[in-house]
Amino acid sequence: xxxxxxxxxxxxxxxxxxxxxxxxxFIGTLLIGAFTTACVQxxxxxxxxxxxxxxxxxxxxxxxxxxxLSEGPMKLRWLAPYGECLSFTALVLDEIGALCIYLxxxxxxxxxxxxxxxxxxxxxxxxxxxxxxxxxxxWVPHLKYIVPLSSGATGVMIASLAICLRDIFTDFPxxxxxxxxxxxxxxxxxxxxxxxxxxxxGVTMPLENEMQDPRQLTAGxxxxxxxxxxxxxxxxxxxxxxxxxxxxxxxxxITLNLPSHDMIANGVNLLLSVSILVTFALPHFIIHDVVWTxxxxxxxxxxxxxxxxVLWEYVSRTSIVLLTFALSFLVPNLELFVSLIGALxxxxxxxxxxAIVDLLTFWNxxxxxxxxxxxxxxxxxxxVACFVTITGVYVSMENIAKVVFKMY
Numbered sequence: 001x002x003x004x005x006x007x008x009x010x011x012x013x014x015x016x017x018x019x020x021x022x023x024x025x026f027i028g029t030l031l032i033g034a035f036t037t038a039c040v041q042x043x044x045x046x047x048x049x050x051x052x053x054x055x056x057x058x059x060x061x062x063x064x065x066x067x068x069l070s071e072g073p074m075k076l077r078w079l080a081p082y083g084e085c086l087s088f089t090a091l092v093l094d095e096i097g098a099l100c101i102y103l104x105x106x107x108x109x110x111x112x113x114x115x116x117x118x119x120x121x122x123x124x125x126x127x128x129x130x131x132x133x134x135x136x137x138x139w140v141p142h143l144k145y146i147v148p149l150s151s152g153a154t155g156v157m158i159a160s161l162a163i164c165l166r167d168i169f170t171d172f173p174x175x176x177x178x179x180x181x182x183x184x185x186x187x188x189x190x191x192x193x194x195x196x197x198x199x200x201x202g203v204t205m206p207l208e209n210e211m212q213d214p215r216q217l218t219a220g221x222x223x224x225x226x227x228x229x230x231x232x233x234x235x236x237x238x239x240x241x242x243x244x245x246x247x248x249x250x251x252x253x254i255t256l257n258l259p260s261h262d263m264i265a266n267g268v269n270l271l272l273s274v275s276i277l278v279t280f281a282l283p284h285f286i287i288h289d290v291v292w293t294x295x296x297x298x299x300x301x302x303x304x305x306x307x308x309x310v311l312w313e314y315v316s317r318t319s320i321v322l323l324t325f326a327l328s329f330l331v332p333n334l335e336l337f338v339s340l341i342g343a344l345x346x347x348x349x350x351x352x353x354x355a356i357v358d359l360l361t362f363w364n365x366x367x368x369x370x371x372x373x374x375x376x377x378x379x380x381x382x383x384v385a386c387f388v389t390i391t392g393v394y395v396s397m398e399n400i401a402k403v404v405f406k407m408y
Contacts (some may be wrong), residue, residue: 001207001227003154008105008276009197010161011253013235014242015335016197018250020190023180026240028187032194033232036350037224039381040204043354044218046361062088062290065353072360090348092290095283097341099324101196102280104334106130109255109269116260123332131325133277138284138321139314146281153275156268161238163268164254168245178244188395189339191388196342197235198228199350252335284320292316336400343392351385 017025047059050067059067066084070077107126115121140146182190204224207217216222242254251257255272258265292313331337355378366374401407 001204001223002231005198005227005231006154006157007279008101008253009338010157010235010238011105011164011255012193012335012338013197013239014246014250014254014257015252016190016193017239017243018248019182019186019193021179021182022175022240022243024182024187025190025243026236028190029194029198029236029239030232032191033198033228033235035384036195036198037228037232039351039354040224040228041218042358042378044204044224046354046357048214049361061349062091064357068357068360073363076360087353088290090345090353092287094341094345094349095287096320096324096327097337097345098283099280099287099320100328100331101334101338101341102276102283103127103130103134103324103328104332104337105253106273106276106280107328107332108253108334109273112256112258112260113266113269113273124329127325127328127332130277131321134280135318135321137278137281138288138317140281146278146285153279156271156275160255160268160272163265164242164258167258167262167265168241172245173247175244178247185395188343188388188391189335189399192339192342192392192396193335194235194342195346195350195388195392196338198232199342199346252333252338284317284324287320288317291320331400331404333400333404336396336403339392340396340400343389343396347385347389347392351381351388355379355381355385 013029016029019025020028043064046068047064050064050071051057051059053071054067063084065087066080069083070080104123104127107123107130110126110130111121111123114126120126137146204217207223211217211223217224219225242257243250246254246257249257255265255269258269260266296312296316297309328337331340359375359378362374
């Protein structure tokens, strides 16, 4: 769980604090971590009940909403196929968003190193340079060839954090010029970025399905609570000290604040770019597996198409890469893309869907006061999710229009 969460998200936390202030940011990160963990808890418990009713060993995330609708109130059961389609689409959008963020992250760090040797500052140029290696690594046919390479990414990430902390605690500034609470209009950007950084919904379900004792995932001192508490505290602390160091100059990734003349920092930025480049293949493989294996391949019935099945598979892989580059070219801004994906996809995946699945699964289970509290809890989660998604997407899109497209 910890390894799955320790990615590029932690490096964006100081910028999230810039939008919230150090006091509101720290408290808000702890609250968001606790809230999303509680949502994942109710999702996993609903999955246990659905698997028991259907007499199946496990459900994937893309199946769980459809399964809940099929077991829920009679009047809603016809919506089951649409529910599965919704969760499938949200999961694919989230992974494509993660690919775009990885691409922007690699290009931004590469530009940070190269800018002292060249006058080229356009981020799109560095993205174009990355197209051939990314396409090649996404053409690797089996995940087993990627996993050994990606295992080194965690070590590189820890080294990067150590270098960042070294720079942060060198000439640590006074708090006098730092805001305890940021502007209310920028809070949605903080929430979106924090949701993206802390969310582990993509790791939780596969991990639970592989555990020797799955019940230990949601126990009081089980895997989910302990790892989520540790991750939340570490992310909150890193975001706090990063913002206190750089203030309003905090970049979308704190690695971009490292001094460009420092050879160690430049080396870490290059190693980090390479490690994320390798890791790029993992979310790409998830999208390809879902879209190709479960959607496209079974529908290719024509004999002429099946003769060239491998060719069409590579067309599918290439199309995902092209879509990633197209979206990243459209919005070449790391911090705004992170907040947009966090608010849009992770608000849906981490809050909306768990609450709806819980309501549908246990609709006829509770009575009396317990039923009132049960419905009230899930309605509250849905209302919070609505607020987070609407405000986060609106503010992110407004800033994209202002910063990227210069519309006003």
